[in-house]
Amino acid sequence: MSVKLNTTIQEKIRADIEKNILSGRWPPGFKVPFEHELEKQYDCSRMTVSKALVELARAGLIQRRRRAGSFVEFPRVHFALIGIPDIEADIVARGAKYGLKLLMQRRRPVPSGKRGERVLAGVKNVLGVCCLHFADGRPFAYEDRLINLDAVPDAADADFNRTSPGTWLTSHIPWTEAEHRIVAVNPSQKCAALLGITRSTACLALERRTWRGNQGITFATQIYPGDRFDLFARFAPSDRTK
Amino acid sequence: MSVKLNTTIQEKIRADIEKNILSGRWPPGFKVPFEHELEKQYDCSRMTVSKALVELARAGLIQRRRRAGSFVEFPRVHFALIGIPDIEADIVARGAKYGLKLLMQRRRPVPSGKRGERVLAGVKNVLGVCCLHFADGRPFAYEDRLINLDAVPDAADADFNRTSPGTWLTSHIPWTEAEHRIVAVNPSQKCAALLGITRSTACLALERRTWRGNQGITFATQIYPGDRFDLFARFAPSDRTK
DNA sequence: TAGTGGTCTAGACCACGGT
């Protein structure tokens, strides 16, 4: 189908070996030729061979062991690199009109015993924000978010009627660490009413915690009705980026 | 906290630059020093600098442009590298006892109009398998799977009372492409009864399609009660592997 | 067009881990 013109030597080596593995010709445990053998076979320097093999090891296709050589690994766990979208960008990308309704925005203590505790433990200066996201005028997601005002003081004056808190944050502060949790939940009475569904409608809850260094930035919970939202990932074992 | 002893030059360069970016000292759009500048600064060869920068570009922290240089990128989209587990391994890893009950295993036509169609369109020789996964004797997940017997003929004789279809497949055939879809659903009457829940209990549905080349291998739907299962990912922008 | 990154070479030394 597609033709590769960008055929560098290391890319050719990588592609050849990958083909051998994925076709099953080189089964799991199979010993990949030594670097010096590939060096001769492709008539190139050892550095070039090494780059190709390092790449394959990164992708989880082979395992490299000193003195022993490189061996084909078996992909035992499926990984999915899932893009967790900015809601506004996601809705616009789907061709719908984005709408936002701010329900609440005020300083409040961190609810103790709740899930936000771990990110914002001990933080006094916290902003709580609740809002509804709309796609073509229809409720699309409910969002409940805590923001550490010590980390992002500007957030106190932000206008979340125009820009959603998530969008605002990503353009105002970089994060160094993040956690995502995906779970199916039944919505609370209040949440169900806002989304125009019943409590028995399955929803996808997306929890996101972000840090910058040791400082917690934000904890957000987004609730999507199951029939209006899903997460999707398509990928190949050698292509873990994008 | 942790001390790096494995301090190669390229690792030091990479770590230094990463620290500058994540601390905010080098904001988005900031020009990273040219390769030849870093070469002098660290008193090493250009290849070493290059490896460090390539690594940072892979991680999405910088963007490299010919003639212009390298620039700090802003992490705008949240990605989650989620390990979608083999159910048996996952249950055992949680410290529970794994159990499996085969409910159905027989050849059948691909249900047309259903979600399996795209993977196994036109395939005549299809094996349908339904089973329940247990953790410590309690229903943990319901699985409905179609397997292309043209691609994996051995599956016809496999004993799915002992090994779950997913585990069996990953150890018998490699895949080249996969799709995952994650969505919240209300279970069917039958599924709810098998899992010991009601139809109004929110469940996480994991759909997985895998191919080997152009040939569809399998289409699986796994239903997890929302209160017994979640997907979790923790990561830093520079650490997209594992 | 000039200077950057992309790729490659033909060596080198070393740490490590099978034998």
Next chain:
DNA sequence: CCGTGGTCTAGACCACTAA
């Protein structure tokens, strides 16, 4: 022990592209 992979060097040519 000794051969492997891990890392590094001091060059080189080329493709691309911003100025």
